[in-house]
Amino acid sequence: MTAAADAIRRIEVRPLSARDELLSVLRAGMLVVIGSWMVLATDSATFRTGDAGVSHLLPFQKLIRDRPSLEQRMFRELQEGLLEAEMRRVDTRRWPEPAALAAEGIPPFATDPTARGGPYTWQLLTSGFFVNYLGIPQQPGAPAWLVLVQEPDPKGIPDPAREDEEHHRLSTGEMLHVSTWTRADPRVAIRLVRTPQAEGWTQLYAVGPSLPTATGPPPR
Numbered sequence: 212m213t214a215a216a217d218a219i220r221r222i223e224v225r226p227l228s229a230r231d232e233l234l235s236v237l238r239a240g241m242l243v244v245i246g247s248w249m250v251l252a253t254d255s256a257t258f259r260t261g262d263a264g265v266s267h268l269l270p271f272q273k274l275i276r277d278r279p280s281l282e283q284r285m286f287r288e289l290q291e292g293l294l295e296a297e298m299r300r301v302d303t304r305r306w307p308e309p310a311a312l313a314a315e316g317i318p319p320f321a322t323d324p325t326a327r328g329g330p331y332t333w334q335l336l337t338s339g340f341f342v343n344y345l346g347i348p349q350q351p352g353a354p355a356w357l358v359l360v361q362e363p364d365p366k367g368i369p370d371p372a373r374e375d376e377e378h379h380r381l382s383t384g385e386m387l388h389v390s391t392w393t394r395a396d397p398r399v400a401i402r403l404v405r406t407p408q409a410e411g412w413t414q415l416y417a418v419g420p421s422l423p424t425a426t427g428p429p430p431r
Contacts, residue, residue, distance in 0.1 A: 268419060271408040275415045281328045282393060285356060286415055288318040289344075289391055293358055293379075296344070301381050306342055306360075309333035319346070319356075328353045336403040340364060343404055348397050355397040357407060361388040375421045391415050 268274070275286045295317045299307040312320040313333075322330050329350025336343040340363070346356035363370060363385050370386040372378045379387045392412040404410060 268416075269408075271412070272414045272416065272420065274419060275417055278393075278415065282354070282415070284326075285319055285328065285393075286391060286417075289356065289358055290417075292317050292319055293344070293360075293389065297379060297381060297387070301383055306335060306337065308335050309344065331356070334401055336401075338403045341403060341405055345399065345401070345404070347399060347401075353397060355394045355399045357392040357394070357404060357412060359390045359392065359404065359407060363387070373421070376416055376418065377420065 275283055278286075292312060295312060295315075296307055299305075299311075309320045313322070315321075319326075319331065320333050329348060331346040331348055331353075334343070334345045334347070336345060340361055342360040342362065344358040344360075348355060369384075370378070370388075372386060374380050377389055379389050381387065390407075392407045392414050394407075394410075394412045396411060404412070408414065
């Protein structure tokens with residue numbers, strides 16, 4: 212009995228801090244949203260047969276459901292990776308380097324030996340309110356990828372847009388403009404991109420862009 216009692220080890224279990232709990236809730240919520248977007252993009256009859264998701268697409272915009280499976284996988288991983296990057300942006304006020312995200316095993320920055328598209332070299336490029344996560348393929352024939360983030364001007368008027376694929380509100384209240392792009396020609400200069408559509412990039416959506424909301428006075 213004494214030996215058994217001596218063998219018992221006491222372990223102190225501490226609850227998560229309020230901040231950690233909030234981040235966990237936000238992460239889980241965003242993953243649910245991302246999953247919902249992907250389900251709508253691939254399984255919803257509304258988006259397959261109707262024009263709601265495609266009627267207001269511009270020539271350089273496409274729905275991810277119409278792209279190859281490899282691109283669908285990368286698109287999904289980029290949404291997850293961006294979520295993690297946003298969490299660290301809130302925590303440190305800086306965007307994390309791809310190497311730091313890769314070290315934590317966060318896709319698509321971490322190398323996945325099972326990925327048929329091969330490994331990518333990721334770059335973080337920032338200038339002013341613009342942020343790029345640029346992925347250049349190491350395998351010939353694979354497309355390049357870009358996540359473009361535009362941060363709000365702290366001196367500007369708060370963005371009244373509702374949250375959707377292109378508008379991500381951080382826990383700080385800041386609204387980010389976010390877009391995901393791909394380019395078949397991987398020969399991309401390592402420099403920050405502000406207008407991808409002018410440089411041969413294609414913007415991808417899960418369910419399509421939201422219709423603009425009128426902000427002016429109603430017509431007479």
